[in-house]
Amino acid sequence: QKEVEQNSGPLSVPEGAIASLNCTYSDRGSQSFFWYRQYSGKSPELIMSIYSNGDKEDGRFTAQLNKASQYVSLLIRDSQPSDSATYLCAADMRFGAGTRLTVKP
Amino acid sequence: ETGVTQTPRHLVMGMTNKKSLKCEQHLGHNAMYWYKQSAKKPLELMFVYSLEERVENNSVPSRFSPECPNSSHLFLHLHTLQPEDSALYLCASSQDWIADYGYTFGSGTRLTVV
Numbered sequence: 769q770k771e772v773e774q775n776s777g778p779l780s781v782p783e784g785a786i787a788s789l790n791c792t793y794s795d796r797g798s799q800s801f802f803w804y805r806q807y808s809g810k811s812p813e814l815i816m817s818i819y820s821n822g823d824k825e826d827g828r829f830t831a832q833l834n835k836a837s838q839y840v841s842l843l844i845r846d847s848q849p850s851d852s853a854t855y856l857c858a859a860d861m862r863f864g865a866g867t868r869l870t871v872k873p
Numbered sequence: 874e875t876g877v878t879q880t881p882r883h884l885v886m887g888m889t890n891k892k893s894l895k896c897e898q899h900l901g902h903n904a905m906y907w908y909k910q911s912a913k914k915p916l917e918l919m920f921v922y923s924l925e926e927r928v929e930n931n932s933v934p935s936r937f938s939p940e941c942p943n944s945s946h947l948f949l950h951l952h953t954l955q956p957e958d959s960a961l962y963l964c965a966s967s968q969d970w971i972a973d974y975g976y977t978f979g980s981g982t983r984l985t986v987v
Contacts, residue, residue: 861918866915
């Protein structure tokens with residue numbers, strides 16, 4: 769069974785801090801990795817994609833991929849209350865259950 | 874209309890009813906998907922269509938029947954559902970079925986089976 773695992777949280781960080789979200793996947797053949805943000809009552813929204821080992825930065829977001837460890841992470845710098853949401857990790861077409869993040873003012 | 878549109882937004886149906894969910898994408902994508910989202914569980918991939926052909930069917934019960942008449946439209950026909958089928962049903966599209974560039978999701982249909 770191909771699985772994507774995430775800590776369910778909730779993860780709580782103060783405003784301005786760095787939020788770190790982690791994900792592992794079981795299918796070593798996975799090629800594409802994504803982070804989606806889902807606000808309560810809304811559908812998932814793609815925020816980051818990463819395909820090769822290393823870091824990829826986009827504004828306040830940094831995605832990290834380590835294929836040897838089958839590990840993907842998302843760092844959110846200078847966290848804002850508007851970042852409070854559930855973050856879903858995906859490997860190809862398989863999703864994790866999501867980590868709920870709360871950023872406290 | 875832009876993006877991925879799903880109708881209806883909410884649906885309540887009895888176990889003996891027949892209903893259909895509709896999805897339309899205006900992005901020129903070639904692949905469309907149905908996912909089921911239940912509370913505190915990962916999104917469950919149900920069906921994948923690429924250029925109107927079904928390329929994946931993840932052991933979904935036959936009471937769910939997909940239809941893809943063209944690359945812009947996707948339906949999910951429902952009949953004799955069970956209460957445990959109550960969930961958020963999400964339609965998504967991508968440029969190709971390998972989804973190298975990720976998905977664009979619709980707003981979802983919140984289904985309640987009574």
